[in-house]
Amino acid sequence: MSKFIQFILPFMTLVSLFTQQAQAITEVPYLAEKVASGELPSVEQRLPNIPATPSFKGKELGQYGGQLRMLMGKSKDIRMMVVYGYARLVGYDDKLSLKADILEKIDIKEGRIFTLHIRPGHRWSDGAEFTAEDFRFYWQDKATHSVLSPYGPPKAMMRSKQPPKFEVIDKYTVRYTWQAPNPYFLPALAGPSPMFIYMPAHYMKRFHADYLTKEQLQEKVATAKKRNWRGLFVSKGRQYKLTNPELPTLQPWVNTTTPPSERFVFKRNPYFHRIDPTGKQLPYIDEVVINISSSGLVPAKTGSGESDLQARYLRLDNFTFLKEGEEKNKFNVNIWGTGRGAHIALYPNMTAKEPKWRKLMQNADFRRALSLSVNREEINQVIYFGLATPMANTVLPQSPLYKSKYAQSYAQYDPKSASLLLDTIGLHKKDARGIRLFPDGSPVEILIQTAGESTEETDVLSLVKDSWRRVGIQMYIKPIQRQVLRDRVFSGDAVMTTWFGLPNGLPVAQMSPEQLAPTKQDQYQWSQWGRFFETNEGEEPPLPKVQELVKLNKAWSSASTELEQNLIWHRMLAIHASEVYSIGLISSVLQPVVVNNSLHNVPKKAFYNWDPGAFFGIYNMPSFWFQKELQ
Amino acid sequence: MPSYIIKRILTMIPTLIIISILVFIIIQLPPGDYLESHIAELQSQGESVDPQKIEFLRHEYGLDKPIWEQYFVWVTGFVQGDLGFSFEYNLPVADVIGDKMWLTILVSMFTIILTWLIAFPIGMYSATHPYSWSDYGLTFLGFLGLATPNFLLALVMLYLANQYFGTSIGGLMDSEYIDQPWSFDKLKSVLAHLWIPVIVIGTSGTAGMIRRLRANLLDELRKPYVVTARAKGLGEFKLLTKYPLRLSLNFFISDIGSLLPSVISGAEVVAVVLSLPTTGPILLAALQSQDMYLAGSFLMFLAMLTVVGVLVSDIALAMLDPRIRLQGGMKK
16 A cells, blocks of 8 residues: 555656646635634634744645654653754754755855844744744843843853854844854854744743833743743743743644643644745644653553654664564564764863873873774674674765774774783783783773663673783773762772763764764763863863863864864864774664554655754654544 | 550651651752752653753752751641642642642552451461461461562463453542542442552561461460360350450550551552552652651651651550559559
8 A cells, every 4th residue: 555655656746746836725624613713813823924834745745634642751741742843943953064944045245244134924833923023032131131131141152252243134134243153153043952042022021021011020920930930931931842832833733732641742834934835834744742750661561553753762672673663563673773973972171180080081192092902893792793883983885974983993803903002101010810900000990980770881891890800900880870970080089980972873964063073061982171171170181182172172263164174073083083082882773763554645765853853853753644544 | 544645646746747857857868959850850761951940940849958957947837737839749748748648548558458358367277277288388378479579460360350350550540530530430430440559568467467466375375274264165256256366466556556547648659650640659759859848747647757757556445444543543
């Protein structure tokens, strides 16, 4: 049946494309009654004058209707609907190029003057028009307001500590002008947890001190049981967390349930701005229902067919169990790639507290030797069914910046060279057990601290432990709570830890390479150096190569051409490959994605990634649809 | 008696103050605070957080104040009936717990009734037929329930219920009934899900009760007045229920003290495994994420119920058992 549909669909698409001009846009059946009763305007009036037409390449035209069920672990997780829905001013498409989505277009001059063109006639989910006023309200009454944002606008809006000049050109056009190029602006708008630079002004003014009399405000603060009006404003206006069902939104589905609840119902946004190639308003699916259940039960519930689209809380080791339920419960387990540089990587703490460890961890040859003595193929075969990729912690093969020499650098199993390297750096003496000794006579015993919620990390580590033992390095494994782990890394108590690899393993040159340079405290190999550049505390990096990374990162942000950016990326990746700041153990571990058999347009092969990707976001979830007769 | 009760109530006050301090200290003991565990959780899912915003929140939530000041704010609010604010849910604590209370009480009541229904007949039977095969057999069953890890039993039952009855996994009802008004179908769905937690939690409690009832009864049954009554030809059942059973019920009444808090909190671990919409998982999550006012207020509430429960059971014991009453009088 589905094969037949796949076969005839291209023809159907063609036919409908021809007939499109002739007929009027069809009304959404789910809303037809409200339109007939005059409660809602007709679809032509609900859509912007020029609706967004996302690419349907490789997709089918869908039918309206249906209810999509998903499972989440906590009621806070409903914020994922903003991630999956992925209506952004500008957003990535599935090829990871930036496209205007909510905006009609965006003009960029010199990388520093951004002119945003709003679609005339675009409306919030409550029917109010979306205009320049919503941007002005955010900028003047929220982001630069002394009570609401005492710390100033978000970081991506600041260039060398200067906010942009904001202008309203006309009702549908706004402009941001910085002194220097701002390459962080658009990626922040396109992020999975986006920077919202607009707010529903008509709604939020009801909770803003500047638009109310004192008595009105006091009454509202009191009824909402808040301490002050800032608390009131913030709690009413959470555009990411979706805790206020009354808050108008531009996302494809609108939350209708007030938390806390075990079940959240999202209904279609009647004013959503995207259409399919035949002019039908998206989304196809009328309702999304999110059931909250303890995260440990999600695989079991998914396996018994209680979710139509599920990836969150599923892991590769659930794969066989999920496969068993496929036939009985009519779903399909797709296997998607993941987008992190490494699934598990070891982070030598170069800012460790104890001087002898700090010195050793900062020694590139020591890190190289450790990396060479990991048998990655063994890890892949024993723990990941041979389905993962054994490589170093660098960008993934699917990224245009990938080079095999980065992935292979010190990543082949070579205990002989590793031993040689260790001998040359002064660790040639061994004790009776065969463990190498520091020059001061103490054994090289590395305590690896790992966030121990599952046994996966410890399973992998115990394999590494065996192969390190062969080159005379003793490892001890200590699973601790994630949050304690962070603290120990920051304080320098932990000499080595495990964590994910590069957050973005699928970058293109236009994306910031900040993950490769010390920029944040949560980079576990150099947390103190990262802290220095994040908040001006911590320490300055003493290593020349790391200093070079800092310079390169800076150079990227003022680079004017793609070629230049490309060169900087490769230089940084090459430094990482040769210096082995982190030891990638395994990469491209796959993500099971369970899809109901009657749910169409979910890609079979794709990437499940936070940023860029927004999980299902870049695959245009509003285009997913249910085949009726199979349901 | 009244002066005894007043004295007991007065001693409750320092007890509760000490408990409140302990609760607060223990919640604060792990390193970090709610915001740090929140950041760690976000990062594990790949999300990132703006450090400026965290500082702002820390100030907004009052987490940058010294501990004693945080404690004082919490306690003064608590006394006035303000349970504080849950960071995790962004709601007042009372709103978070409120809805879940009824389902928790429902599950707990059913569990307690089931425990009694199983334990009483078995306990009585074992006591009247001591050291027989049936005594050993039934006691063995009870111990089996006690010894099987609850969470394991819960998982096995979930699987079987799903495989053979098609019950949806976890929760207390099929998802389409959540937030719907009560109806016959909803009730049916609740009952279809309710039996698993009731059996799992119930079985763990039966063994203890069987053994205590058996031991107490055995003590009584050997006493001369029982022998006399039997010699005079009183029927076995009446012989058992007239005095020995009533006399051996003291443990049952003193159990009320611990019963009250457990009705409200439910069995935490089983509730987490079964994903029950009860208060147990909330408490556990609050402790994990250091959502301190939610955890603190809830624990305080349980502590108050325990203290009140103990008082109630003491008074009930004194009223029911003249021997206890007499002793109390003699001390005066």
